[in-house]
Amino acid sequence: MSDIKSIEEFNKKIKRVIVSKEEIETAIQTAAEKINGLYDGRPILLVSILKGAFVFMADLCRAVTVPCEIGFMCAKSYYNGTVSTGDVTVTMDLDQDVSKYHLVIVEDIIDTGRTLSDVVELLRARKPLSLTVVTLLDKPARRKVDFKPDLALFTIPDYFVIGYGLDCGEYFRNLPYIAEYDEEA
Numbered sequence: 001m002s003d004i005k006s007i008e009e010f011n012k013k014i015k016r017v018i019v020s021k022e023e024i025e026t027a028i029q030t031a032a033e034k035i036n037g038l039y040d041g042r043p044i045l046l047v048s049i050l051k052g053a054f055v056f057m058a059d060l061c062r063a064v065t066v067p068c069e070i071g072f073m074c075a076k077s078y079y080n081g082t083v084s085t086g087d088v089t090v091t092m093d094l095d096q097d098v099s100k101y102h103l104v105i106v107e108d109i110i111d112t113g114r115t116l117s118d119v120v121e122l123l124r125a126r127k128p129l130s131l132t133v134v135t136l137l138d139k140p141a142r143r144k145v146d147f148k149p150d151l152a153l154f155t156i157p158d159y160f161v162i163g164y165g166l167d168c169g170e171y172f173r174n175l176p177y178i179a180e181y182d183e184e185a
Contacts, residue, residue, distance in 0.1 A: 004171050013168070014175070015182035018161060019154050024136075024177065027153040028056075031134060032063035034151060035104060038132065043067040045101035045128075047094065049119065050074040052108035055165035055173065056136045060106055068104075071096055075119050090122070103128040108165050109137040113147035120147075137161065137178065154178075 004010050035044070046068050048057035054072075061070060074092035103123060110116055116133070124131055138152035160183065162168050163175030172181070 003169070010171065012185040013172070013182050014162070015180040015185070017177050017179050018156060018159065019137075019164075019178040021176040024153075024164060025059075028059050028063050031151055031153055032060060032065070035060075035132075035134070036065050039066045039102055041066055042102055043069070044104050045069050045071055045094075045096055045098065047071045047073055047103055047105045047123075049105065049107050049116070050092065052165045052167065052173070053106050053136070056108055057106045060134070069096065069101070073119065075115060075122075098123060098126045098128040101128055102130045103132070105131065105133045107133065107135040107149070109139060109161070110135045110147065110149055110152070111139050111142045112144040114145055117145045117147040136164070137166075 004013070044064070044066055046057060046061055048054055048070065050072055051074070057070065061068060071094040072092060073090065073094055075090045105116070105120065105123070107116055120131065120133060132151070133149040134151045135149045136153050138149060138155045139158060140155065141158040159180045160168070161178050162172035162181045163177050163179045165173050166178070167173045168181050172179075
């Protein structure tokens with residue numbers, strides 16, 4: 001948990017920028033073009049996994065040109081060590097009947113892949129017209145389950161990252177870029 005008491009402490013925790021604001025903007029435009037091409041005018045439901053993906057979702061939503069609705073989910077998986085119990089607790093579910101939609105799950109970062117894998121399984125069981133997973137960041141070095149997104153804007157090494165929706169102790173979500181967090185500062 002981050003214990004920030006001043007702007008100086010806040011800034012010291014930013015070790016270095018990993019992905020710039022400009023790189024993010026360019027990658028989102030490219031991702032939106034792929035989504036537009038994939039759905040070719042058919043309406044989609046963009047589903048943000050809270051809290052971290054809300055910034056990415058807002059920018060992606062504005063960049064796509066196909067008709068879209070938005071939805072939000074918050075889900076947690078509980079594990080014993082490295083083994084999933086197989087239970088996903090959905091603390092906030094979608095309002096929409098997903099069987100009527102092409103779903104595009106919008107995630108901030110895929111790390112171990114456990115929770116998102118379970119969310120995808122849960123949503124597939126609801127029989128959407130199609131399901132695509134788009135993540136801002138993919139960190140395959142930490143993967144504990146066999147899960148690959150359909151589209152990853154950036155693949156990063158095993159750094160603890162902050163910014164652009166990602167947090168440490170609820171701070172840093174407001175940074176316009178992705179940075180490595182300095183735990184020792």
